[in-house]
Amino acid sequence: MPQLHVTDRRDLLACRRCDAEFPEGRATKDGWTYECPECGNAAGLGDGLRRV
Numbered sequence: 001m002p003q004l005h006v007t008d009r010r011d012l013l014a015c016r017r018c019d020a021e022f023p024e025g026r027a028t029k030d031g032w033t034y035e036c037p038e039c040g041n042a043a044g045l046g047d048g049l050r051r052v
């Protein structure tokens with residue numbers, strides 16, 4: 001799914017499962033639930049994802 005949305009925010013998240021790093025905006029569809037866009041296997045801040 002192409003991401004054309006440009007974000008001003010520098011908030012980076014990293015996946016604890018696959019170590020991918022990505023902007024917060026890529027990791028959420030609704031701004032509430034977070035999931036790794038790379039592996040889809042890690043969800044939730046603090047549990048599956050961490051702030052860089």
Ligand SMILES: [Zn+2]
Pocket residue numbers: 015016017018019020036037038039040041042
């Ligand atoms: Zn991942």
